[in-house]
Amino acid sequence: MEPIVEMKNVYKRFGGIHAVDDMSLDMYPGEVVGLLGHNGAGKSTFIKMLSGAYSMDAGEIFVDRKPAQISNPIDAKDLGIETIYQTLALADNLDTAANIFFGREILTPWRALDEAAMEHAAIQVMRRLNPAFSKFHDPVRNLSGGQRQSVAIARALQFNARIIIMDEPTAALGPQETQMVADLIRALKREGIALVMISHDLHDVFDLSDRISVMKNGRHVWTGSTEETDKDEVLQMIILGKRPDGSYAPGILADENA
């Protein structure tokens, strides 16, 4: 199968800090990749370059084998790359439809907002995610954690995403809502969407992802199938940068001794 996204040798610096240092990752349709690492390992920064929130200092991104220029979130969305941020990035004072269409509003022929059309579409997409949801006229600050998560996911689904990036999708949720998100991820996978999941929760990652990629200090440590590793090995990679074959990722050992 052909990869839908290839990120090759990506670098990002903030001042003197190498936030991402030669990281690469491929994604395939219908596959979940779990991206793991400590706080500050560079996971979020790396993924924000795919979603257009940050620009790369060096490196290349290919979408469908074609070089892609992603310099802002609109570019990413035009390529079918949608991001569900850890903070959900919802405007709390706006209602569900306004949030789903935020930045991509439906307009009437005379360029006014078409509220009715947006609400109609919002009801359709929310029904897929959360059939019991009915608070369409409330500002999203009045919604529960799970409902807010649904709105953030609906924003990605509404525009026929092909690649969905989820940053800590279950961090703020209770057990039931976590289960809901897990079911949703499996459903998206069946639809042939490529997913990247950043998570601290090893249990979730092992449960849901097909492949695992580990980062430490902005560098790539190891990428492989979930089946060929276990939680202990992954923990060693996250904490020590020690790969399953006993070797260390380049640059890791020197950092530890220094």
Add this chain to the structure above:
Amino acid sequence: MEHSGKADRKSFGARYQALANTLQLDTRLIAMLGAVICIWLFFDVFSGGLFLSPRNLWNLSVQTSVTALLATGMVLIIVSRNIDLSVGSLLAFLGILGGFAQTELLPLEGTHTWWLSILLMVIVGCLAGALQGWLIAAFTIPAFVVTLGGLMFWRGAGWLFTQGRTVTPLDTTYSDYGSGFIGETYSWIVGVVGFVCLVAISFWKRRRRMSLDFEVKPIAVEVAILAISAVLIAAFVWTMNSYDLPRSEIGRGIPAPVLITIIVVCVMIYIANMTRFGRYIYGFGGNPEAAELSGINTRHVVILSFMLIGGLTAIGAVISTARLNAAPLSIGQLLELQVIAAAVIGGTSLSGGIGTILGALIGAVLMQSLQNGMVLLGVQSAPQQMIMAGVLIFAVWFDVIYQKRRR
């Protein structure tokens, strides 16, 4: 006993809220209208019927117009987490610029002098606003600082034109925009046109929602709301027409500044609720990071919002100088604080994201009513200011409680 009383009150509140929800009404706006009505009745009783006389209401509406006009722009500025302290100074600068253009640049009393000077004021107002917005958006200098600079800068810049001399008299046609009125017939036409637009909009909205199988308000409620608006519009026009010209039976009709304000309010309601720009203002105010991550050009939004209030300031300058038939350097002093207070009393939250144009309009009416009423009752200006301060703080306190209980 006390406990049960409290429970009763709460259930009444809940029932009221539920009723308002089914009717899709804004409870806060209704509460504010109630407050305005109470204030009006209070002053009317204690002034012996002077307050609600056509003459006083006519004057009240003219006095409110500049504050209300600017408050509609200030709402959008505050909703997007900024502030504009420069409106009073900028208004003085633009007024003097307009007076200077009429007396020094353009032919005195020329046919085109009035509209050319207004155009110049609006263009310069927009540019001045855009400049402040650009400093705020491009260099992330806090709006408070940039517009505090504007507060000091623009009045000084106005001095340069005339070395502090008051420009007077102004063009006669131009003066009509401050002290003119449109007469009885045109006032009724304005009222009817306004009502027809309201009917058309609600009819169109209803049909659109029904075509998508949405819940709509019961037809009786819709008709009732339209009937109430018809009565209010008719009462307004009738009041304006009842203030007669001296020694005659001919009514003055809607004052020009009020007509301008009504048009601006309608346009601003449209901008705030029906355009992308308005949506981005509210979204940005609710969560700036979300706006950024949604790919919205937040710089443009901020610059445009300041440009808008700059343009409105120019219109305010036209009205205030035309009303005086003079452009003194001292005009518009402390106006910025009045405008901000009107917006805040009208329910605009200084932490951003919340506020409506109609609320600001009612806030401006409420403030001006208090001031006007206290003058009628012979309250001196020092206690007047103290009372206004109390009202401002009370309004915000009420809002804090209201927002908490809604959650």
